[in-house]
Amino acid sequence: AAGVIQSPRHLIKEKRETATLKCYPIPRHDTVYWYQQGPGQDPQFLISFYEKMQSDKGSIPDRFSAQQFSDYHSELNMSSLELGDSALYFCASWGSNTEAFFGQGTRLTVV
Amino acid sequence: AQSVTQLDSHVSVSEGTPVLLRCNYSSSYSPSLFWYVQHPNKGLQLLLKYTSAATLVKGINGFEAEFKKSETSFHLTKPSAHMSDAAEYFCVVSDRDNFNKFYFGSGTKLNVKP
Numbered sequence: 001a002a003g004v005i006q007s008p009r010h011l012i013k014e015k016r017e018t019a020t021l022k023c024y025p026i027p028r029h030d031t032v033y034w035y036q037q038g039p040g041q042d043p044q045f046l047i048s049f050y051e052k053m054q055s056d057k058g059s060i061p062d063r064f065s066a067q068q069f070s071d072y073h074s075e076l077n078m079s080s081l082e083l084g085d086s087a088l089y090f091c092a093s094w095g096s097n098t099e100a101f102f103g104q105g106t107r108l109t110v111v
Numbered sequence: 112a113q114s115v116t117q118l119d120s121h122v123s124v125s126e127g128t129p130v131l132l133r134c135n136y137s138s139s140y141s142p143s144l145f146w147y148v149q150h151p152n153k154g155l156q157l158l159l160k161y162t163s164a165a166t167l168v169k170g171i172n173g174f175e176a177e178f179k180k181s182e183t184s185f186h187l188t189k190p191s192a193h194m195s196d197a198a199e200y201f202c203v204v205s206d207r208d209n210f211n212k213f214y215f216g217s218g219t220k221l222n223v224k225p
Contacts, residue, residue: 033213042201042215043155056212090155092213099145100205100213104154 004093006103013081013110021076021106025093031055032074033100034066035090043090049074081110113138113204117216125224130189132219134176134202137183144185145203146176149218155201161185172196197223 005024013019025032031050035043036059045058049068060066063081068074072093078085086109092100118133136142146158159170166178176187185202202216 035213035215042217043213045212045214048212092155099157099160101157102147102155107152 004091004101004103006089006091006106008106009104011106011108013108015081015083015110017081017110019078019081019108021078021089021091021108023074023076023091023093023103025072025074025091026095026101029093029095029101030072031094032068032072033092033094034060034074034076035092037088037090037105038084039087041087046076046089078108083110086110113142113206113212113214115202115204115214115216117200117202117219119219120217121220121222123222123224124192126194127191130174130187130192130196130221132187132200132202132221134185134187134216135183136185136202136204138204143205144176144178145205145213146170146174146185146187147201147203148198149201150198158187158200192221192223194223194225197221 007022033048034046037043046060047066048056052068064078066076088105090105092102094100114137116135144161147155149155158174159168161168161178169175174189199218199220201218204214206212
């Protein structure tokens, strides 16, 4: 069965650069969540989308933005990267079967 | 508001002995509860979920959890630990009134000794 696809799997950026993370949800899932997991931390909710509209916002810095497109994939745009942005970024999609499916994550390293 | 408390940040067991990972939740109504497992450098994998059906939920790899409303608990158990169970486990509650937003516990690292 198709799973949640995230790309890239690994990304290395320098401070002050920008990064774009992509998430392709399971087909027919209309809800996407983004989470940030710092080293040794539990996942922190960043932002979510339902039917291409932002549905909730968590601890997402102003330097980050995200959107969900007409094909339901989502992109997380991160600008002016800081060392503290180094983390594993998870995307999850939710359908009608009451559970979220998580992608493998994108490991972002800011140097 | 929803919240999840995982009472132990680290649990260490010997192979073949039982596993108990504790989770308590706070929710204003009947929640949906989940346990996810995360192996090193891997994504989150669903072990099991409770969504107001049977209170004893069986999951993959021999894990099960019991929803106890009176104790607001959803502890994860396994009768006999295997080396491959060593991982981090997250208890999660979802908010059905908020587009199913997930609230994560702080995680429990399970170490399995030979």
